[in-house]
Amino acid sequence: MKRLFGLIGTPLSHSFSKTYFTEKFASEKILDAKYKEFPLKEIGMLPELIEKNPDLLGLNVTIPYKLKVMNFMDEVDSVANDVGAVNTIVVTRDKDYSKSISLKGYNTDVKGFELSLVPIIGPEHTSALVLGSGGAARAIIYVLKKLGIDYKVVSRNPTGGRSISYDDLTKDIMESHSLIINSSPVGIEPNTGAAPNIPYEYLNSTHILYDLIYNPEETEFLKRGKLAGATTKNGLEMLKAQAEKSWEIWNL
Template identity: 35%
Template structure:
């Protein structure tokens, strides 16, 4: 029951109507018996400054940030965590007594997806497909996991060059064309292949980034951060070539659990969160069918 003492949480974005975070986060809040509520709030880019002031003034203890506000919100905050600053994006805000601090829990969520499958990258090379905002969180996560080197495969390396200029890099990172010989060499040596592009995401499920599966290392683990559909064409192709795989569900649950832990000082029930998320995804797929 929502009362006058309930702690307020939420997610801001534009548009926000299709967000699955409320179902996932409220399931964990209910499982823990906490007096809190998590809601989705549509905030246009023009209203972001006013919205942040309002959330601070009304005592929201925290909120998630999604497209298109992850970068734009940074100058509106009092402090930004080192990892969020490194990738230039905030997805979680914590209100500590009126002081707004930005974090990026997408990094934690991505790493959770690796840990769930027992994947260790210490001293091993990785390949990332795409160089957008999601790729930056993945890149930071790979460096934290101890990857020896990272190859970023894209359509146009010149357009993607800013990712290596903006981020403090702790390991060798190269940007190459998807169909280049350098890409084939990287795939042959890769311990991990990650898709961070939207290719294959519902409703355009036929999309797939170009990968020469014949040259990819047979032992490479394949990770797609897309979670709808649960199994993209990219992951189906990987499985058909004998690779172990992971989709984006653990990343979404992991980033949400990390945020909830920051806000409410609790250890969220990840099983409840995952069950609620998968039920919401199934319902969403049925409506799109």
């Protein structure tokens, strides 16, 4: 029986995770593992999925379930607990693959984002805008705090404090926050013509625009940043780094 790993979320048409792991297994001659996509219409379907796939030993979690999936965990590691979001699950079963199942949640987005961000920032990048307020945003905020970078969260439904609305983005705020990170799904396949509603006219060559989306390779958000002279980066390197961390966790 091959070890089964997979991805849950909806939609999954944008994801490269299956391709990444399939190519990894082939290139590294890992013959006892396979990776599948499991589009779930609702997170409540998770227990049934695990029961119906007795060879399933690990899952990645994508939008929109990184927060909701925590309610299904028997245990959560310290980083995921601090972040408040899970994107990697270890499924532990009795050796006889009985119905005694335990789920432990981790957050590898933190490692993936940090490894991909640090090489492109400098001492001048002291303030960031995080677009979106979901599970991915929480991992970003965790890393920004660790690096000592001040931040504001830009949301359609701001809650006060560090959270502001898109309408609050003035020239001063845009110019004083030289790192802008899109953690929202705006611009993802199939809505590739969409872009977060920020005032792009206030961007300049001092800005870095980082989009967690990697499909398409260059989102409308990044295109507009590039036109303004900003440095741009998509989320593919982050995906690869967090995927490798997931694989490491699954094989502990």
